[in-house]
Amino acid sequence: MRRIILFASIIAIAIVSTLFSCVDSDKNFYDSSYRMPNPMGDEFVAPDGFDWSMTETTTVSVEADNEDAQYYSLVEVLDANPFSNSDYNVLAKGTVKPGQTFSQEVIYPQGITYLYIRKTDPKGRVSVNTLAIGDRQDLSVKTVRALKANTRTNELPEKYSEETYDTTGAIELVGNTNWNQDNHHLEGGKSYIIKNSFTGNINDNSQYSGIFTIFVESEWTPPHNMVQSANIIVLKGGKLNISKFDSFLIGDNSTLTIQSGGSLVGNDLRLATKTLMKNFGTVNVNSMKDLNSNCTLYNAPKASVVITGKSIGLQEFTVFTKGLISNFGGFTIQNGTLKLNSEDSMQLFYNGDGAVVNTPTFIIGGIGTNDGTINALKITNAGNPTFTNNCSLYAKESFNLSGTNGKIIMNKGILAGGIDGNNIIAIPSFTLGSGQATVEINNGSMIKAEKITITDSTIKTDSEGTRSLLKATESISTGWTTYFKGNLDIECPEGKFSKEAYIMDNSVKLYIPNGSKTIITSCSEITEVPDPGTAPKDPQFPIKLEDNRNYSYLFEDQWPLYGDYDMNDIVMTIKKRKLKLSKHDNKVEEFELEIELSAVGATKKIGAAIMFDGVLASDITEEVDFADDDDDDDNTLIKNFNLNNYNIEKGQKYAVVPLFDDAHKALGRDRYIQINTISGHSNNVKKTKTISFSIEFDKPTLPADAFNINKLNIFIITDGNAANRREIHVAGYQPTQLADVSSFGGNDDASSISAKKYYLSKENLAWGIIVPTNFKWPLEYVNIKTAYNQFNDWVTSGGAGNKNWWNDWNETKVFQTNKN
Known part of the structure; x- marks a missing residue:
């Protein structure tokens, strides 16, 4: 009887003791079946298989890529990007040399989505690449709206050869404006020639009888601001002067050919639908405000187009094209903007091998390809372009694509600020704004800028071939849906890379400026040569x-x-x-x-x-x-x-x-x-x-x-x-x-x-x-679930949710001398 009373007393004491920090756990020696109330609540049960671990385990394997087989590279596994965050921890460390593999088990907190592999080669060159180990690696596949199909996308425009013309039998137009118009009726199917300065009027009814041809051997100032259904050929030494009109239109179903040695001068030149202009000579006009759909402006090698922009007034664009500009020569805009219309039309732009475009502002739209050099102060976009740069695309002041889910594709191309002697200079500002744009820099291509900002966009390369380079001399800022993928090197000053607000493939590597091993060579054979490093040596042993x-x-x-x-x-x-x-x-x-x-x-x-x-x-x-x-x-x-x-x-x-x-x-x-x-x-x-x-x-x-x-x-x-x-x-x-x-x-x-x-x-x-x-x-006396708001959900989810629950505490419920 006394033993029963004693046992009951022990239980009573235990119940009272729950008011304090601890209870007398020795009571289990008396009765192993005794249970205390669930401290988390009667209905609270952690899921089966939940192990309470707040860390994960992975095995990291790294191979040496240095060319000095007798020396070791140093390998470090970090829990944060050292380019973004000075507050990182080294989770694993060791050495590796060619023919060996560094392999270690690494432990990291569950909330971490990347590990960073820092490698220092025997020449002292440091690279960092990511290892996606958390949930965010699943975000690396995103949906980008498909661009409209265009049968001309993969075709290069036709390259025309300069022809010779037989003017025998052409009817000479002579006289001045006092002549009777009826004497200058031009008929379809016939050829006419202007040998002297002809200023007479013409009565063009050829749209009813076919296309006529005019050869311009001397200087001709057309009497009207439009010529249509005509083949106009400015011969060597000839000149087409349209300066008397604010705007001159080469009308529907017409062609304009300027031979080498020939020229065209004037204010605003416009090309109507289904017109073809071929320039083998020189063009000097104030603007080309309207190059219509399905027209073609072809500028031949050694030919020159100069747009002065002197009379653009309140017009926004010096050159605005909805057709095709196919340039193989020099195309210069002195003031104003070259705008390629959006992808909604059949607009195409091609700058050929050896060709040069100079413009203060270049607005990319539609479908374009650059195999030559484009020099601009500013480059931006219209709509959702698909633009391919296979050579040199320079923006002296800024490159900004915003509100687009178009594409910039580079194949051994350079996108930079320009050339200074034998040096490729950086764009002061490179921006991909919101809109899910994609930039592909393939086969040894490079983007070089002082400050790079990428929001809701993707920078990627092909998976094989020469590595490409994204080079920031000052900083890189990103958004949460910024993606870096493929065979890509990124250079950026340490501490100036975005605070991990990005998704980065494991194959992408980070370097300090000029620290990568990738040599970039432009189409003009100007190279971006990396730092060769010091004389090779082993790291200091023992490794600490x-x-x-x-x-x-x-x-x-x-x-x-x-x-x-x-x-x-x-x-x-x-x-x-x-x-x-x-x-x-x-x-x-x-x-x-x-x-x-x-x-x-x-x-x-x-x-x-x-x-x-x-x-x-x-x-x-x-x-x-x-x-x-x-x-x-x-x-x-x-x-x-x-x-x-x-x-x-x-x-x-x-x-x-x-x-x-x-x-x-x-x-x-x-x-x-x-x-x-x-x-x-x-x-x-x-x-x-x-x-x-x-x-x-x-x-x-x-x-x-x-x-x-x-x-x-x-x-x-x-x-x-x-x-x-x-x-x-x-x-x-x-x-x-x-x-x-x-x-x-x-x-x-x-x-x-x-x-x-x-x-x-x-x-x-x-x-x-x-x-x-x-x-x-x-x-x-404060249950941990009360002190930490997310603790309960973390446990009941089996650790799947609220993985960083310890960052959300109630300041009145935690030990005060230990709070922030």
Whole structure:
């Protein structure tokens, strides 16, 4: 009877104790079937298979690409882009040489979507490329609206040859404006010639009788502002002067040919539908404001078109074409704009091999190809163009494509600011605005600009052949739907690349300006030569890795019973993880660890240790060296552990290094009181305890990933350090050989040695978790789901959602001295 009363009293005490930080978990020795209320709520169950991990694991393999086979390249795996963010951590490091492969297991926080592989070759040249490892890699395929089909897209325009003409039999037009018009009626099918300065009127009714031909041997000033149904041929030495009209139209179904040595001068020249103008001589007019659909303006090699722009008035465009401009010579606009109409028409533009276009502003529309050189101050777009640049496209001031989902395609082409001697100069500003534009820079092409801004657009290359180059001398800014794909090098100053607001293929590599190995040669044989680097040499050995990412370890101390789930009974944080690696095989010569004990919410004695799940006890052949951070011998913190001569625990299969045997004493308190879990409490301490130790290996045999975070099994001990002790590990981590596992499956616990399921409850809750950040732990008596708004959803989603839940805390619910 007395035993029954005593047992009831224990349960009553336990119920009362839930009002405090901890309960007396010894009651499970009396009744392993006793259950505490679910601290997350009666209906709360974490999904089956949820392991509470906030990190992911991948294997990174890297091959050397240096040409110096006897030397090593240095490989580093980073958790952020060093070109964008100075706050990055080195997760793995080692060396590789041709014929070898660097391969390591890498651990990273779940919220990370990219790892960055930084490689330093023997000549000191540094490259960075991405490894997509998160959800955003699925965004790399996007839908771009298909451009309208055009049967002329893949065809180069016809290249005309200059003809000779037999003017025998042509009717000479003579006289002046006083002559009777009827005497100058031009009939279809007949040829006429102007040998002297003819100023007479003509009466053209040829549209009813066919097309007539006029040969211009001297200077001719037409009497009207339009000629139609005519073949006008300006012979060598001839001149067509249209200066008396504000605008002159070559009408429907007409042709205008200017032979070499011939010329055309005037104000505004316009070409009507289905007209053909062939220039082998010179054209000098103020504007060409309207080149209509299906017309063709052909400018031959050595021929010249000069648009002065002197009389454009309020007109927006000096040259506005909805037809075809096919240039093989010189085409110069001195003032104003060359505008190619949008893709909605059959407009085409072609600048041939050796041809040169000069214009203050170039507005790209429709379908165009450049095989020569285009010089502009500003380049922008109209509509959704498809423009191919196979040679030199220069914008001295700016290049800006906005509101378009068109394409710019480059094949061994250069898009830059111009040429200065033998140097390719950068465009001051290159912008792809919103609209999902695509720029393809294939086969050794280059875009070079001072500042590059890319929003909702894609820069990509072909997957094979010579690498192409996107070169920013000052900065690159991107949007969330910016894509970089393919065989592409990107140069940008460190710290001036966008804050990871982009999607980048694994094959893309980042370099500092002039740091890539890709030599770009323009069609004019001007080259962009990279820095050749220094004389080859190995990196400095041993290789030193220092991972400064913080990993916080949070424990409840009531296992196998639930506690109050404020996750602050013990708070420890790994601050630094250091490795020294051997030269030839990336084996560990020395390992260092720094752990901070920050808070103790428990009101009983608690110790802690770390088991290396990838290191056997027999691998430790040198004494573990504990550092001294505050003039106290750290060995006094572990005097109650049973250690061998190497400062690791006896009787263990895997190496177990003690951290402290009394958390309260480690923080300078001699009473079992709550420390740093109640704001403003007199028990709190400002100076936390840092435990540091190192392990040396005189004969390195262990790989670097044996010391990865997922192999560091930090645990707490709640009943002393003897055998059959009560250990509490992070969810999923195995107990040591000294642990008492008789409570597995009892009370709230659902651990199973046969199933390799450790320290998870019947509702799949954890007693210990690792948060990959410098964590702000909840205040005493505050459930972690109350302190962190997204914690509940993260757990119930099985870790699929709210992966960065630790960034959303309630400032009134976390320990105040630890908040931002």
